[in-house]
Amino acid sequence: MQDYDPQSAEAKACISQPAGIHTLAPSPTNPRKSFPDAEMLEMTESVKQHGVLQPLLVRCWPVNYAYPGDTMPYYEIVAGERRYRAAKAAGLTLVPVLVRDLDDRAVLELQVIENLQRKDLHPIEEAEGYGLMMDKHGYTADQLAEKIGKSRSYIFGRLKLLALSPDGRRLFQGGLLNPSTALLIARIPTAKLQAKAIQEITSTDGYGDVMSVRRAARLIQDRYMLKLAGAPFKPWMDDLVPSAGSCNDCPKRTGNQPEIFDDATSANVCTDPDCFQAKRLAQTAREAAKVVAAGGQVITGKAAEKLAAYGIQNYTTIPGYTQLDKTCYDDPENRTYREILGDDLTPTMIEDVQQHVLVPVLPNTVLAEKLQAAGLRSRDADREADEAKKAVVLAQERTYRDRLLAQVRDSLADQTLNGESQMAPDLALSLMRRIARRLFERAGDNDTLRKIIGFWKPTGRNYTERRDAILAAIDSMNLADCWRLMIDLMVVGSSMCNDWSMQYEPRELIEVASLFGIDAEQVKASVIPEGTAPSATAEKHAYPSEAAQAQETNRAETPEGAPEAAPAGETSTAENETPPADAGLIETNEKPFAGWLAFVVGDQVRVRANAKGPTGKKRKCCGREGVIEGKQEACCLVRFGPGRDVVSNLAWDEIEKVETPSATETPATDIQPTDATETSLIETDEKPAHADCAERPYQHPEHPNLRWSGRGRKPKWVEAWLATPGNTLDALKPTARCDKTADLFLEAA
Structure with a gap:
């Protein structure tokens, strides 16, 4: 873009002529002060190759101007200083010039307008040019706006940049401040506050970024612009700080300079925090003087800071004092103390050291007396x-x-006579039931309780229902079951072990066994061969081994749970076998619950029709039959077919056994009752009927519900009975024991 239009009338009146470069000098009023080195090198190379193509606009050097050197130059460069510098650097001695007769006003006007056409003119230099035109030649903002084709607010915004402190100008020209943030800083009236704001705005965050223009504007509005509507003094008062005058007429009020503060949220905003603080302190001193003159007390300075170091808010508790304008929560109407007591008071004034205002308070002792006189009782007293x-x-x-x-x-x-209990049987039974219930409820939810539930095998679809079933049955338990449940709760935890606890003896279990005359060492020798390391049999103490589980699968059972009949000519070898470690567990004719002890590897199982996965969605394998491949405590692996057709994470209550009837099925009269006719798990105190004894060839000595037809493999409870020396099958016949069933454990109590 050209510096000067040669086709204008003024240019045609002048004739381009060469002038010695030593006869020219830059104009002292030129707004442009910065000439970037990179741009000047580029222009110098162009001048070396092509010369100065555009003539410089000059005028004769005014006699009232100071000399830039030792002698007075002939011409003042009005426009074209960059071409002059490039020609001088290129070594030229002559440059083309246009000599014109111009006064100072016209020179400055041409310089400002010509430089405005340059995009690299710095806003500070532009603002200085506008300032010269207004100060020396009487231009107004409206005239400047019309002359250069800019808006009035643009002119005021540029002029406001002149209010930047020297450090602010240096940072602005250095690029640390952009025109928007520089204008925000320039609107702060004092150099001290400007320096503080510049430090906050130009500091980098954790990512190395400086504050954005939006955040900088918000920061300055929050910290350096104060709302006059909330001031503790009247803005129209002009005698608080005589040198400052009234806020209504102050040029630092946003409403008095709308062109500069066009982004302000209100016209009543003070942009001079120092002046605002001075007026606030003056108002505080004036109010304190009035209180002292009226006989009141004023607490300020260090004493006030000791009472409320962080200022006084509605929620602030002042030791020994209560704010009068605070809500009285003892009042049913939730009025303030001032509203309750009225304005006829002489309060104590405490200075808020943060806001520098006086807050009316009353000592707590005086306040209590006045509230009582007003007929208001404190809620603290109530x-x-x-x-x-x-x-x-x-x-x-x-x-x-x-x-x-x-x-x-x-x-x-x-109830005790000579050390012997004389307690009535019904009372003893009631107490035992309550003790058993309390122990069961306090057992919590752990592996011990789960193992106990596995012993008792109550009905229920899941662990919670089975636990609640035992809890509900305690109220109808007989004395024997109460004893058994309490013993289970006491010693089952000692029977469990793992790889680190197996090295310790189950002391409590051994001690209880000795009370019943059981030799723990003999039982141990029957399970653990001599010389075997304890670690080799650790798993056998916790759960049945895989070999034992596989052996159980070979016992084919009828659908009703009756044992398979032994082939003709063969006798059961159960009497000669060593009882398993869990031979003392009580079995019932009910279906076992779907858990760890109920299934073994190799069992043929079927996925229940309503089986659902962990998400609650019905499984696709419902109704399919398969074989258990592996076991975990909470789930199992089932193979449905050859290859990789394996489903994992099937919960125990999602599967059921597929029973295969034996080829030599026992007569219907010997099959134990089905689910529809089987009785409750927990035995009651009722005596079994004698007429029923003939239908039960062998029955459990403690549970009449448990019976055996005498055919096929013996159940575990029969094997456990025969494992004790002196016990025979004849002793299990009902004719020999039905008369003793009712009083079997009553004598033990």
Whole structure:
């Protein structure tokens, strides 16, 4: 773009002529002060090759101008200083010039307009040019806007940049501030506050980035622009700080300079925090003087900071004082203390050291007296009275319970004669049931309780239902079952072990076994051969081994659970076999629950029709039959076909055994009852009927429900019975035991 239009009328009136470069000098009023080196090198190379193609606009050097050197130059460069510098650097002695007769006003006007056409003119240099035109030649903002074709707010925004401090100008020209942030800084009235704002805006964050223009504007509005509407003084007062005058007429109020503060949210905003603070302190001192003159007390400075170091808010608790404008929560109407007591008060004034305002308060002792005189009772007093009443009731309740416990213990002592219990059977049974219930409830949810539930085999679809079934059956348990459940709760935990606890003896289990005359070493020798390392049999103590599980699968059972009949001519070898470690477990004729002990590897199983996966979605394999490939405590692996057709994570309650009837099925009269006719798991105190004894060839000595027809492989409870020396099958016949069933364990109590 050309510096000067040679086709204009003024240019045609002048004639281009050569001038010695030593006769020219830059104009002292030229707004452009910066000439980047890279651009000047580029222009110098162009001048070396092509010369100066565009003549410089000059005028005769004014006599009232100071000399730039030792002698007065002939011409002042009005426009074209960059071409002059490039020609001088290129070594030229002559340059083309246009000599014109111009006054100072016209020169400055041409310089500003010509430089505005250059995109690299810095905003500070542009602002200095506007300032010269307004200060020396009387231009107004409207005239400048019309002359250069810019808006009025643009002119004021550029002029406001002149309010930047020297450090601000240096950073702006160095590129650390852009025109937007520089204008935000320039609107802050004092150099001290400008320096603080510049430090906050130009500091980098953790990513090395500086603050954006939007964040910088928000920061300055929040910290350096104060709303006059919330000021503790009246903005129209002009006698608080006489040198500052009234805020309404102050040029630092945003409403008085809308062209500069066009982004302000309100016209009543002070942009001079120092002046605002001075007026606030003056107002505080004036109010304090009035309080002291009226006989009141004022607490300021260090004393106020000691009471409330972080200022006074509605939620602030001041030691020994209460704010009058704070809500009284003892009042049913939630009024403030001032509204309750009225304005006829002489409060104590405490200075808020953060806001520098005086806050009216009353000492707590004075406030309590005035509230009582006003007929308002403190809720704290009511609360203390309620606490005293509760303490009396609590003491009475404790005395009652201690006395009741003492009488219960005395009653227990009365049931003893010469060290022998004289307790009635029904009372003993009730107490045993309550003790069993309490122990069962406190057992929690752990592996021990799960193993106990596995022993008792209650009905239920899952663990929770089976646990609740045992809990519900305790109220109808007989004395024997109560003893058995309490023994289970006491010793089952000792029977469990793992790879690190197997090195310790189950002391509690051994001690209880010795009370019943059981030789623990003999039982151990029957399971663990002499010289075998304990680690080799650790798994056998926790769960049945895989070999034992595989052996169980060879026992084909009828659909009703009756054992397979032995082939003709063969006798069962169960009497000669060593009882398994879990031979003492009680079996019922119910279907076992779907769990770890109920299934073994190799079992033929079927996926239940309503089986659902962990997400609650019905499984695709419902109804399919397969074989158990592997076991875990919570699930199993089932193979449905050859190859890789294996489904994992099938829960135990999602599968059921597929029973295959034996070829030599026992008569229907010997088959144990089906699910529809089988009785409850937990035995009651009722005596079995004698008429039923003939239909039960062999029955459990403690549970009449458990019976065996005498054919096929013996159940575990029969094997456990025969494992004890002196026990025979004849002793299990109902005719020999039905008369003793009712009193079997009553004598033990």
